[in-house]
Amino acid sequence: MTTGQHIVLIADDSVTNLHVLNNILRPHYxxxxxxxxxxxxxxxxxxxxxxxxxxxxxxxxxGPEVCRRIKALPGLARTPVLFVTxxxxxxxxxxxxxxxxAGVLRKPVDRDELLAxxxxxxxxxxG
Numbered sequence: 406m407t408t409g410q411h412i413v414l415i416a417d418d419s420v421t422n423l424h425v426l427n428n429i430l431r432p433h434y435x436x437x438x439x440x441x442x443x444x445x446x447x448x449x450x451x452x453x454x455x456x457x458x459x460x461x462x463x464x465x466x467x468g469p470e471v472c473r474r475i476k477a478l479p480g481l482a483r484t485p486v487l488f489v490t491x492x493x494x495x496x497x498x499x500x501x502x503x504x505x506x507a508g509v510l511r512k513p514v515d516r517d518e519l520l521a522x523x524x525x526x527x528x529x530x531x532g
Contacts, residue, residue: 416445442466469504
């Protein structure tokens, strides 16, 4: 069921989290992954992903700042950015929304919820 054309960018400083997300998404999407917020911005600029999944806490740039930088790039203002975090409280959700995020997924991610949310955001952005 690989679509091939849709790209999902994952940025998380945890190798374990990258592997989990990659293993869930790779059968369905082209996945780009990095452990760096700075690299995530560069990859987004180069590859124009259909959806971005960001960890909130990363050592070089935090997720909200990565989101703001991606949204500021030409052609990427409407790209859905989903935050993947262990702290999905109201304050975190508000900070993610203020940065331009399209939603928050709680770690550990639920496989079915992740796939449904990514597919929904791709459909919504295309429509």
